[in-house]
Amino acid sequence: MSEQVPQVAPPKSRKGLWIVAAVAALVVAVLAYVLVAGGDDDAEGATKVRLGVVGASDPYWKTFKDEAAKEDIDVEVVDFSDYAQPNPSVSEGEIDINQFQHIIYLADYNVKNDDDLYPIGSTAIYPLGLYSQKVDSVDAIKDGDTVVVPDDDTNQARALLLLQSAGLISLKDGGSPFSTLNDVESDSKVKVQAIKADLTPTSLPDVAAAVINNDFVEKAGLSFSDALVTDDASDPKAQPYVNIFAVRAEDKDNETYRKLVEIYQTSQPVIDGVQEVSGNTAEIVKIPDTDLEKTLSDVESQIQEQ
Structure with missing residues (x-):
């Protein structure tokens, strides 16, 4: 009996290999484009x-x-x-x-x-409010007590105007949206200290009162109704x-x-x-x-x- 010789497929032409490689590269490129181009939209088009x-x-x-x-x-x-x-x-x-x-x-x-x-x-x-853990009214704040305000320029000015309207400080030239601690008159009733806005609530145990931005009031366990005084948000x-x-x-x-x-x-x-x-x-x-x-x-x- 003669020996059976296994049949081997003839090698693909070099041209055929190039075609396969090109198709594979195209598929990869298309997939990459889909992934990148979809950066601003999810799968459902949102x-x-x-x-x-x-x-x-x-x-x-x-x-x-x-x-x-x-x-x-x-x-x-x-x-x-x-x-x-x-x-x-x-x-x-x-x-x-x-x-x-x-x-x-x-x-x-x-x-x-x-x-x-x-x-x-x-x-x-x-509205911006003044809060305290030591007193229950603005009148109970004593001469020389320390009141804290946010240290960023814009919220600080607004807080100073609030303290002035509450009778706790006087500001040079009546104050403005750009007032700073340097504008607090020396004969003001209280001392004013500026710290980071997110730290104003944690200062309450150590000071008479603090002006606290709305963002941080309830996060500090306070209630908006606890404010001693607020400014008027409806003012033009x-x-x-x-x-x-x-x-x-x-x-x-x-x-x-x-x-x-x-x-x-x-x-x-x-x-x-x-x-x-x-x-x-x-x-x-x-x-x-x-x-x-x-x-x-x-x-x-x-x-x-x-």
């Missing part, structure tokens, strides 16, 4: 937006995300520990938009950093203290970002959540961004003249 805030643990941000998802917007809420971080993060493209500041704060940032972040829409205005002069969404100037007409503003201003579940967190002290405002831009420009001019 537009992704990175939103920077201070206080992402507030429950209404989860509600806000859910409401945005109904409009095919996938919001990633990025939490920052203090006010100094969200604006540079927008400028550098690390996030797309932020919501944590009022107009004066943005104006101060733009001027000091030669930036042009833009107020794309208003959210709410909150308070518009520079309206909180806003801010974006890069080139993004001011972005329809997705504008939709987020609309959701914040009109979604009842979001509004209810904001009110709950603020102890019903927030006043939701719908100010045209052209008015916001004018207020920003005016305040920036005033800061430059300082």
